[in-house]
Amino acid sequence: MTYAWDWLIFFKPSVTGEGLYGWMLVRGLGWTLLISLLSWLFALALGTVLGTMRTLTNRWLAWPALLYVHCFRNTPLLVQLFLWFFVVPELLPPAWGTAIKQLAPTTGQFLTVVLCLSLYTAAKVAELVRAGIEALPPGQRAAGAAMGLTQVDVYRYVLLPQAFRTIVPPLTSDFMNVFKNSAVALTIGLMELTGQSRQLSEFSAQSFEAFTAATLIYMAVTYGVVLVMRHVERRARIPGMLGTASG
Amino acid sequence: MIAINNVSKWFGDFRVLADCTTRIDKGEVVVVCGPSGSGKSTLIKTVNALEPFQQGEIIVDGVSVGGLGRGLPKLRARVGMVFQHFELFPHLTVTENLTLAQVRVLGRGKAEALAKGLRYLERVGLAVQKDKYPAQLSGGQQQRVAIARALAMDPIVMLFDEPTSALDPEMVGEVLDVMVGLANDGMTMMCVTHEMGFARKVSHRVIFMDEGRIVEDCGKDAFFGDIDARSPRAREFLSKILNH
Numbered sequence: 424m425t426y427a428w429d430w431l432i433f434f435k436p437s438v439t440g441e442g443l444y445g446w447m448l449v450r451g452l453g454w455t456l457l458i459s460l461l462s463w464l465f466a467l468a469l470g471t472v473l474g475t476m477r478t479l480t481n482r483w484l485a486w487p488a489l490l491y492v493h494c495f496r497n498t499p500l501l502v503q504l505f506l507w508f509f510v511v512p513e514l515l516p517p518a519w520g521t522a523i524k525q526l527a528p529t530t531g532q533f534l535t536v537v538l539c540l541s542l543y544t545a546a547k548v549a550e551l552v553r554a555g556i557e558a559l560p561p562g563q564r565a566a567g568a569a570m571g572l573t574q575v576d577v578y579r580y581v582l583l584p585q586a587f588r589t590i591v592p593p594l595t596s597d598f599m600n601v602f603k604n605s606a607v608a609l610t611i612g613l614m615e616l617t618g619q620s621r622q623l624s625e626f627s628a629q630s631f632e633a634f635t636a637a638t639l640i641y642m643a644v645t646y647g648v649v650l651v652m653r654h655v656e657r658r659a660r661i662p663g664m665l666g667t668a669s670g
Numbered sequence: 671m672i673a674i675n676n677v678s679k680w681f682g683d684f685r686v687l688a689d690c691t692t693r694i695d696k697g698e699v700v701v702v703c704g705p706s707g708s709g710k711s712t713l714i715k716t717v718n719a720l721e722p723f724q725q726g727e728i729i730v731d732g733v734s735v736g737g738l739g740r741g742l743p744k745l746r747a748r749v750g751m752v753f754q755h756f757e758l759f760p761h762l763t764v765t766e767n768l769t770l771a772q773v774r775v776l777g778r779g780k781a782e783a784l785a786k787g788l789r790y791l792e793r794v795g796l797a798v799q800k801d802k803y804p805a806q807l808s809g810g811q812q813q814r815v816a817i818a819r820a821l822a823m824d825p826i827v828m829l830f831d832e833p834t835s836a837l838d839p840e841m842v843g844e845v846l847d848v849m850v851g852l853a854n855d856g857m858t859m860m861c862v863t864h865e866m867g868f869a870r871k872v873s874h875r876v877i878f879m880d881e882g883r884i885v886e887d888c889g890k891d892a893f894f895g896d897i898d899a900r901s902p903r904a905r906e907f908l909s910k911i912l913n914h
Contacts (some may be wrong), residue, residue, distance in 0.1 A: 431791075433737060449827050560755065562753055562754075562757040563757060565753070565757065566751075566753060566757035566759070567759075567884055568743075568746060569720060569749070570770075570771035570775060571748075571771060571776075572771055572774060572775060574775050580759075580770060581759055584761050588761065661761050661805060662803045662804075663804070663805030663806035664803075664805045
């Protein structure tokens with residue numbers, strides 16, 4: 424194999440005149456971080472509500488949550504993205520569809536990816552939240568109720584704070600998955616980190632450097648997630664208890 | 671104070687409570703005992719509707735418990751309950767455990783709730799532990815905090831569901847001491863327990879249950895003193911637990 428390695432490629436100007444090649448990666452990373460962090464926030468909020476609903480005895484609340492989880496967890500992320508991007512705008516009232524198509528292309532792509540990734544990840548978060556609540560001793564719910572706390576307060580002050588402590592480790596891997604899954608954005612034309620490294624590879628013909636850089640950046644970002652979550656876990660640990668589960 | 675009238679409950683086809691009727695007057699201490707599976711825990715939990723029942727009615731301080739719906743938290747706030755496994759909230763400090771429901775349910779101010787909580791913590795002899803987390807306390811200490819937590823709500827009656835069954839033998843005494851103190855102060859109490867010493871010392875009445883039925887419901891002197899007048903099932907039970 425005759426391949427001319429050039430690790431300085433990142434500091435050379437792009438043939439497209441967009442600035443340095445390295446700058447393309449930085450912009451891509453910016454999109455990746457923005458998409459992932461926003462999606463994670465929405466997914467946490469929505470997943471908490473859905474996971475809670477699944478543990479309620481009220482069928483009219485538990486069932487829709489089950490249906491949601493079933494739909495969003497059991498279909499490929501890519502299919503969901505194509506549905507949101509290509510199909511849903513056609514199903515909306517024409518005026519809305521037109522409004523969406525008139526958005527700046529990047530804005531439309533960005534909003535679609537955040538929507539898609541939030542809803543997809545929320546289904547996974549919901550399952551974790553449900554598992555975390557169901558793993559608690561049943562007496563905790565009874566004790567809260569026996570003191571006269573409303574169901575909402577029992578969840579807010581008694582069950583959810585404990586459930587979240589239990590599920591920090593699996594939540595960490597879902598948080599990391601959001602960053603990795605955000606790469607699907609390139610399929611609808613949003614140039615996030617993976618998209619930019621592919622462009623870099625095509626424009627400069629330095630594929631090895633381009634994808635090595637992308638790999639290292641993803642690893643750095645996900646390692647950052649690990650560090651943050653480790654900190655969260657340590658802060659949330661209950662004095663006197665081994666690990667984080669109650670028991 | 672509490673009237674239980676013809677209460678029956680089924681789990682599927684299995685009848686766990688069969689036509690139970692009894693009453694507990696203000697200031698009365700009633701011990702509920704019986705073999706395991708006899709329905710005694712289920713019965714006590716119907717009083718604050720932690721267990722629903724299908725037939726009969728329960729009146730607590732003039733309010734019917736069945737079908738209260740949204741009014742239920744209000745009633746429960748007036749009925750203190752102590753559980754077998756303490757059920758302190760492990761992620762909250764002792765102080766937070768004592769004040770949570772006072773603030774959220776009774777709408778007391780933080781300072782008032784804290785003062786009240788600490789007063790009861792003092793009473794159960796654990797004032798120095800106020801900033802600890804439950805897991806940092808022994809079982810007996812946790813149960814005493816749980817009693818203080820219930821008392822801080824100013825309940826009109828206290829329900830105890832096997833409060834000493836999960837404790838090391840050495841710690842049973844400290845919890846019973848607190849309960850005896852409460853009984854002597856005139857608190858209305860319904861206690862599911864196997865502590866016959868406690869029943870003899872402070873209870874007014876003993877209810878004996880078997881297979882979901884109230885088999886005996888009589889004064890403690892009759893229950894322990896006049897054994898020959900008891901039903902065969904109660905005699906058998908008493909002979910097993912009193913001879914050791």
